[in-house]
Every structure is written in C-alpha cells, then in structure tokens.
Amino acid sequence: MTSKSASPSAVQLNEQGRLKHFLTTEGLSREILTEILDTADSFISTQERSVKTVPLLRGKTVVNLFFENSTRTRSTFELAAKRLSADILNLDIARSATSKGETLMDTLWNLQSMYSDMFVVRHADSGAAHFIAEHVTPNVAVINAGDGRHAHPTQAMLDMLTIRREKGQFENLTVAIIGDILHSRVARSQIYALKTLGAAEVRVIGPNTLLPNDIEALGVKPYNNMQQGLKGVDVIVTLRLQKERMQNALLPSESEFYRMYGLNTDKLAYANPDAIVMHPGPINRGVEIESAVADGPQSVILKQVSNGIPLRMAVMAMAMSGQTQEQQAQEQQAQDEQNSGEPA
Amino acid sequence: MKLHPQHRIQILGGTVIDPQSGLHAVKDVFIENDTIVAIGTKPQDFQVEKTIDASGQLVLPGFIDLCAFLAEPGFAQKGSIASETRAAAHNGITTLCCAPDTKPVIDSSAVANLIKDRAQQAGNVRVLPLGALSAGLEGEQLSNMNGLKEAGCVALTNMDAPMRDSRVVMQCYHYAAGVGVPVMITPLDKALADVGCMHQGPTSTKLGLAGIPESAETVALAQHLLLIEQTGVKAHFNRISSGRALAMITDAKAKGLNVTADVALGNLCFIDEDILGFDSAMHVVPPYRSEADRQALLAGVNAGELAICSNHRPHEIAAKMAPFAASEAGISVLDSFAAVLMSLVKRGELTLEAAVKAVTQTPATILDRELGSLRVGALADVVVISAEQDVVVEKAALQSKGTNNPWIGQALNGKVSATLCAGHVVFEAE
Numbered sequence: 166m167t168s169k170s171a172s173p174s175a176v177q178l179n180e181q182g183r184l185k186h187f188l189t190t191e192g193l194s195r196e197i198l199t200e201i202l203d204t205a206d207s208f209i210s211t212q213e214r215s216v217k218t219v220p221l222l223r224g225k226t227v228v229n230l231f232f233e234n235s236t237r238t239r240s241t242f243e244l245a246a247k248r249l250s251a252d253i254l255n256l257d258i259a260r261s262a263t264s265k266g267e268t269l270m271d272t273l274w275n276l277q278s279m280y281s282d283m284f285v286v287r288h289a290d291s292g293a294a295h296f297i298a299e300h301v302t303p304n305v306a307v308i309n310a311g312d313g314r315h316a317h318p319t320q321a322m323l324d325m326l327t328i329r330r331e332k333g334q335f336e337n338l339t340v341a342i343i344g345d346i347l348h349s350r351v352a353r354s355q356i357y358a359l360k361t362l363g364a365a366e367v368r369v370i371g372p373n374t375l376l377p378n379d380i381e382a383l384g385v386k387p388y389n390n391m392q393q394g395l396k397g398v399d400v401i402v403t404l405r406l407q408k409e410r411m412q413n414a415l416l417p418s419e420s421e422f423y424r425m426y427g428l429n430t431d432k433l434a435y436a437n438p439d440a441i442v443m444h445p446g447p448i449n450r451g452v453e454i455e456s457a458v459a460d461g462p463q464s465v466i467l468k469q470v471s472n473g474i475p476l477r478m479a480v481m482a483m484a485m486s487g488q489t490q491e492q493q494a495q496e497q498q499a500q501d502e503q504n505s506g507e508p509a
Numbered sequence: 510m511k512l513h514p515q516h517r518i519q520i521l522g523g524t525v526i527d528p529q530s531g532l533h534a535v536k537d538v539f540i541e542n543d544t545i546v547a548i549g550t551k552p553q554d555f556q557v558e559k560t561i562d563a564s565g566q567l568v569l570p571g572f573i574d575l576c577a578f579l580a581e582p583g584f585a586q587k588g589s590i591a592s593e594t595r596a597a598a599h600n601g602i603t604t605l606c607c608a609p610d611t612k613p614v615i616d617s618s619a620v621a622n623l624i625k626d627r628a629q630q631a632g633n634v635r636v637l638p639l640g641a642l643s644a645g646l647e648g649e650q651l652s653n654m655n656g657l658k659e660a661g662c663v664a665l666t667n668m669d670a671p672m673r674d675s676r677v678v679m680q681c682y683h684y685a686a687g688v689g690v691p692v693m694i695t696p697l698d699k700a701l702a703d704v705g706c707m708h709q710g711p712t713s714t715k716l717g718l719a720g721i722p723e724s725a726e727t728v729a730l731a732q733h734l735l736l737i738e739q740t741g742v743k744a745h746f747n748r749i750s751s752g753r754a755l756a757m758i759t760d761a762k763a764k765g766l767n768v769t770a771d772v773a774l775g776n777l778c779f780i781d782e783d784i785l786g787f788d789s790a791m792h793v794v795p796p797y798r799s800e801a802d803r804q805a806l807l808a809g810v811n812a813g814e815l816a817i818c819s820n821h822r823p824h825e826i827a828a829k830m831a832p833f834a835a836s837e838a839g840i841s842v843l844d845s846f847a848a849v850l851m852s853l854v855k856r857g858e859l860t861l862e863a864a865v866k867a868v869t870q871t872p873a874t875i876l877d878r879e880l881g882s883l884r885v886g887a888l889a890d891v892v893v894i895s896a897e898q899d900v901v902v903e904k905a906a907l908q909s910k911g912t913n914n915p916w917i918g919q920a921l922n923g924k925v926s927a928t929l930c931a932g933h934v935v936f937e938a939e
Contacts, residue, residue, distance in 0.1 A: 268830075269831060269835075290831075290834050291832070291834065292716065292787030292834075295787045296789075299787075312717075312832075313834075314719075316717065353715075353717055378709055378714060379710055379711040382715065
C-alpha cells in the first residue's frame with residue numbers, strides 16, 4: 166500500500182530524458198552530469214573573450230527568487246543569466262512577502278503571471294525547489310540554488326568541474342569532505358555527483374554531532390579523525406562552519422573544532438602530496454581552514470569561483486532547452502490530436 | 510438517532526465474526542430496536558421491517574476508532590462533525606473518539622457538550638470526546654478533569670502538544686487517577702524531536718529533512734511508564750510508531766503494568782521511504798518509520814497487542830501546498846478506513862481475525878465499554894462488508910472534507926455495504 170516513492174530526481178527530466186529543471190545531482194545519470202561539465206567547459210572559452218555574452222537565452226526572463234539571503238550565489242546566477250543574454254529580475258523575498266502573510270504559492274503564482282521562463286530558487290526548506298517544480302510552474306525551468314539541507318547542485322557541479330579540470334577524471338580519486346556534513350546541502354550534492362561520476366572513494370570527516378546518522382547510506386565512509394580520514398586523499402573539500410553551530414550542543418568551541426578538524430599545513434600533509442584543497446566559500450579563516458592553506462599552492466578555491474559562472478550558464482542553457490523541447494512536444498501532440506479529427 | 514417503535518432488522522446469510530465470543534460462522538442476525546436479539550434462529554413473532562442480504566459478505570461488530578480529528582469547532586475549512594462522521598459511517602465505524610485539539614480546545618464541558626450535540630444532530634456515529642489533559646493543551650495546568658469526565662470524555666490526552674515538564678505530567682496523572690479518568694498518551698520527547706518532520710534514518714539524511722529519532726518516542730515512553738506505575742493512572746498509548754516502543758509496552762505489561770496501546774492505520778501502510786520525492790501527503794505525526802518498524806507494528810496487531818486507530822486528520826488543499834516541513838501534518842483516513850484495513854488482510858499482512866479484533870474488541874476493552882461485540886443482548890453496532898471486493902477511492906466520492914487522502918485513485922479491496930449504529934442504519938450502499 167506504499168505510495169509511489171518517486172525519486173526527487175524524476176521530476177527534473179522531460180519525456181526525452183533531458184534536463185528541464187536542475188534540482189539535485191541525485192539520480193541523474195553520468196551522461197547528464199558529464200554533459201553539464203562538457204557544456205560548462207565550452208563556456209569557459211567564451212568567458213575569456215572581450216565580448217562574453219552568448220545569445221542562448223535571448224528574450225527569456227530569469228527570476229532570481231531568493232527566500233534566503235545570499236549575495237554571492239545570487240550574483241553569479243545573475244551574471245550567468247546576463248552572459249546568456251537573458252532578462253533578469255532579482256527578487257529578494259527573504260522575509261518581505263512571506264512576512265506579510267503571502268504564501269509561497271501566492272508569490273509564485275504572481276511571478277508566473279509575469280510570464281517568467283526560469284526561476285532560480287533558494288529557500289530554507291529542504292524540498293522547496295522540488296515543490297515549486299512539481300506543483301507550481303509548468304513550462305518554467307526551476308534551478309535549485311540551495312534548499313535547506315537537501316541540495317545545492319550548481320555548487321556541487323562547479324566543484325566537479327574544478328576537480329575534472331585539475332585531475333582530468335574521477336575514476337581513481339579519493340575525496341574527503343570535512344566539517345559540518347549534517348547541515349550541508351553542498352556535501353549531499355557533492356556526494357551524489359562524485360559517486361555517479363565514478364570517484365573511487367568518498368569520505369566525510371567531522372565530529373559525530375556534525376555527521377548525519379546513516380550517512381553510510383549515501384555510500385560514503387565516515388571518519389572522526391583527520392589523520393586517518395585524509396590518508397591517501399586526492400581532493401579535500403572543507404565546508405564552512407556556521408557560527409551558530411557552537412550553540413544547540415553541537416560543538417564545544419571554535420578552537421576545539423579548529424584543533425581537531427581545521428585544515429592547516431600539518432594536517433594537509435596527511436593527504437597525497439598533489440591533493441587539491443577546495444572550499445565552497447565564504448571562508449572562515451582560522452576556523453575550518455588556515456590562511457596558509459587557503460592561499461597556498463594546493464588551493465583551487467578561486468578557480469572554483471571562476472568556474473561558477475560557466476557552470477551556471479551550462480545548467481541554465483540545458484534546462485531551458487529541455488523546457489522548450491517539452492513545450493514543442495506538447496504543442497506537436499496537441500496539433501496531432503486536432504488533425505486526427507474529433508477528440509475521443 | 511430516533512428509532513421507530515418496534516424497529517426490526519434482519520441481516521441474512523453473512524459470515525458473522527465476533528472476536529469477543531469467538532464466533533466465526535455463517536449466521537443470520539436479528540435486531541430489535543437498538544439490540545441484537547438473536548443470532549442464528551429467527552425469534553418467534555419477529556416481524557421484519559428491513560432485510561439486509563449479507564450473503565457472501567462479512568458481518569462484523571461496528572468499528573471503534575480511538576482517535577480521529579473532526580475539525581469542529583474551529584476548522585471549518587478542514588471538515589465538520591457532520592462530514593467527518595459521515596465518512597466514518599461509510600467505512601463501518603460506529604464509535605469514534607474525537608481529538609481535543611479543536612478551537613476552542615475540548616477542555617471544558619461546554620465544548621464537549623457542543624460536540625456531542627452536533628454529533629447527535631448529524632446522526633452518523635457515536636462520538637465520544639477525548640478531553641484535554643492540560644488546560645488549553647498548554648501543558649502548564651491541570652484541565653477540569655472531573656468536569657470533562659462528567660461531560661462524557663472517555664479519556665484525557667494532550668495529543669501532540671508538549672507538556673511543560675515531567676512534574677506537570679506527574680501531577681496530571683496523579684489527579685486523573687483520583688478522578689478515575691483514563692489518560693491517552695502519544696509519547697514524544699520534545700527536545701529529541703526538536704524541529705524534526707520525519708523519521709530519522711537514511712531517508713531523512715538523503716532528503717536533508719530534520720529527523721525525529723526513534724529515541725524521541727522511546728525515551729518519553731520510558732518516562733511515562735514510570736509515572737504511570739507511580740501514580741496508578743489508567744493509561745493508553747495512542748499512535749505508537751516504532752517497534753521498540755511496542756516491545757517496551759509489551760515488557761511493561763508482562764511485568765504487570767496495566768497499559769494498552771494502538772497504532773495509526775497509516776503507520777501500518779507507509780514507511781519513511783515513501784517521502785522520497787518530498788511528498789507532503791506523507792508528512793504525519795507520529796512519523797512513518799522504517800520497514801522494520803512497520804513489520805513490528807503489523808506483528809503487534811496480529812498478536813492482539815495493538816488496537817488500530819484512524820489518526821484521521823483532514824486538511825484543505827492549501828495546508829499541503831508547501832515544501833514538506835512547512836506543510837501541515839496528517840492524512841485524511843476515514844474515507845478509506847475499511848478498504849485499507851481489508852486490503853492489509855487481502856495482502857496477507859494482517860490476519861482477518863486480528864484486523865477485526867484491533868478495531869472492535871481491543872478498543873472496546875480499552876474504553877471499558879460494552880461495545881464491539883456481536884452477541885445476543887449486545888448493542889446493535891454492525892457492519893456488513895464485502896471484504897474482497899475491488900474498490901478505488903474516488904476523489905469525487907469523498908465524504909470527508911479532507912483532500913489529503915493518500916489512497917485516492919489506488920486499487921484497494923473491501924467495500925462496506927451497510928453500517929448500523931445502535932440498530933439504526935447509518936449507511937447503506939446503493
């Protein structure tokens with residue numbers, strides 16, 4: 166009597182199996198993830214030209230719908246949309262509309278009435294982007310820019326792009342993600358992407374209170390100890406530690422966290438000598454990472470930032486193309502039905 | 510439920526099952542006014558006014574639902590006593606205990622009386638109110654327990670609202686024991702549940718939804734068991750969700766503590782993995798837990814340890830149109846109660862005897878009422894059901910105002926053809 170337990174992933178593909186939303190890296194095939202990386206690679210060259218725009222989204226309206234504050238992520242989406250020649254509307258609805266009692270649904274219906282083509286959504290509730298894609302917006306592409314603890318797929322994919330450009334492939338890589346896995350949507354999206362792209366081993370390192378129960382179900386190995394966890398690692402991802410984690414009995418203090426899990430030169434030496442160091446930003450220097458490491462030769466943190474624009478361009482272009490394909494298929498079907506005579 | 514003088518009904522040719530007397534045989538049932546006057550042979554001078562043909566069907570005691578939310582007073586957008594009890598009658602329920610978290614809360618005899626009056630006017634099923642354990646369900650002060658008892662509240666519960674601390678819990682139980690009113694408890698440690706909205710396990714980790722650990726139920730349960738033992742209050746555990754909680758209750762009973770328990774029908778059907786896809790319909794309290802928990806709860810019903818309640822909680826569409834954690838919790842159950850129960854039998858997950866007992870004899874014993882039995886002299890609460898008939902719950906046929914029924918459109922088995930409450934035909938299929 167169990168209901169259809171659809172994967173959150175199914176809703177992001179059109180009938181031809183092409184991306185029409187981008188909600189999560191979970192459940193997407195290696196082919197689609199690779200296509201995202203390849204498309205992003207092709208946009209990297211356009212970013213180095215003096216004229217950086219391409220006309221793929223000309224005439225389309227992209228709405229940045231941020232229910233949670235974020236200057237950085239929102240700016241990169243805005244820039245990516247502009248470089249695809251889209252019109253962009255930034256809506257900072259963190260606490261504005263919803264505080265007036267307007268529901269999420271009402272907000273979205275209003276925006277839909279303005280003939281938007283794409284929503285870039287950040288929301289504090291896990292599943293919010295999925296909810297919007299499923300219930301609210303036919304023919305509007307939804308790009309998840311972070312939902313609760315669930316997913317941040319564009320961040321994860323720009324990290325994959327960075328890894329592939331640095332390491333060439335994923336097959337032989339051991340990757341360690343350090344810190345607050347429990348609250349991290351980035352970590353979840355990275356784990357799914359890495360597993361699908363064929364990484365040899367994915368580890369998570371942190372205190373038990375910041376590792377989710379049953380994290381092994383995602384196919385990763387948990388470690389409490391940096392020396393063991395970093396041994397033989399090719400890629401190190403450090404996560405931002407939110408200050409509020411010192412409350413609510415999750416961590417004793419910043420200093421104890423830094424002593425145990427802060428990535429400094431000594432701990433970096435546990436990993437393979439050519440290991441790269443990544444961080445989704447913004448960095449807390451001296452909390453999760455030492456400045457000497459963040460700015461050191463193994464750090465690719467600024468490359469991640471640069472890769473954010475082409476990666477987001479790739480995802481936006483692919484989702485819009487998938488939406489257009491679906492709309493055309495629907496129109497064709499409607500026409501076929503009309504041509505075939507009387508409806509049943 | 511006004512009866513005609515000399516109101517006589519015969520139910521012919523059905524398989525009569527009565528867990529209380531152990532009867533399981535093809536028999537005719539004869540009803541005069543509100544009472545079963547004969548089973549088997551027609552009494553002399555029995556002038557039939559109505560005949561119900563039950564051949565090929567089951568004739569069961571009317572079902573007793575220990576916990577359903579009727580949404581009245583205070584939540585007209587979600588349902589009314591009339592609409593929700595009509596759904597109950599369509600599903601063989603003849604006695605229904607209604608949850609106190611209405612607006613206003615059932616913490617005064619006035620509200621309890623209002624509900625009883627409305628239920629009487631609706632004339633669908635017998636409604637027994639559950640009173641609030643604490644004033645306003647606020648968990649701070651004792652409710653007027655004696656007044657609630659005198660107004661007909663069969664038990665007192667704080668539902669899913671937290672109690673301030675264990676001293677208030679202890680005082681409530683202590684006072685209730687003196688008043689002689691039972692308490693109903695849904696064990697949940699508020700701090701351990703925290704902001705959780707689903708079972709804590711691999712699925713909550715995958716979805717990034719905050720989990721409610723099993724320990725939120727079991728830690729609270731252990732505390733309640735100790736306070737029940739200390740105060741001597743008559744206690745019933747309502748809507749337990751984990752196999753471990755069931756095992757703890759079974760242990761406590763083995764050690765001589767007089768406690769009982771039930772499980773919500775939905776927790777026998779769904780598990781945490783059904784939330785993959787962020788289906789807000791699956792957002793319920795208490796949460797759907799693991800498949801192992803579901804199996805343990807089914808085993809508990811089959812062993813006769815658990816009653817089954819509907820935990821019916823109707824909602825309007827807007828209540829579920831939100832991201833998972835922000836949606837309102839609960840499913841609408843009453844419209845499919847009988848079919849879901851019979852489908853669990855059809856699928857071999859429950860035995861027929863256990864399923865019937867869990868909605869008749871067991872809850873009747875918990876309520877300490879002379880209900881839920883088909884024997885001569887008993888109150889004529891009867892359901893006639895075609896147990897294996899294919900049915901589909903149609904959206905258009907819903908009686909409840911709740912649109913949040915997770916079984917809509919699904920193929921189920923079991924169709925009620927008639928429901929009699931105290932000898933009165935409250936539902937008859939066309």
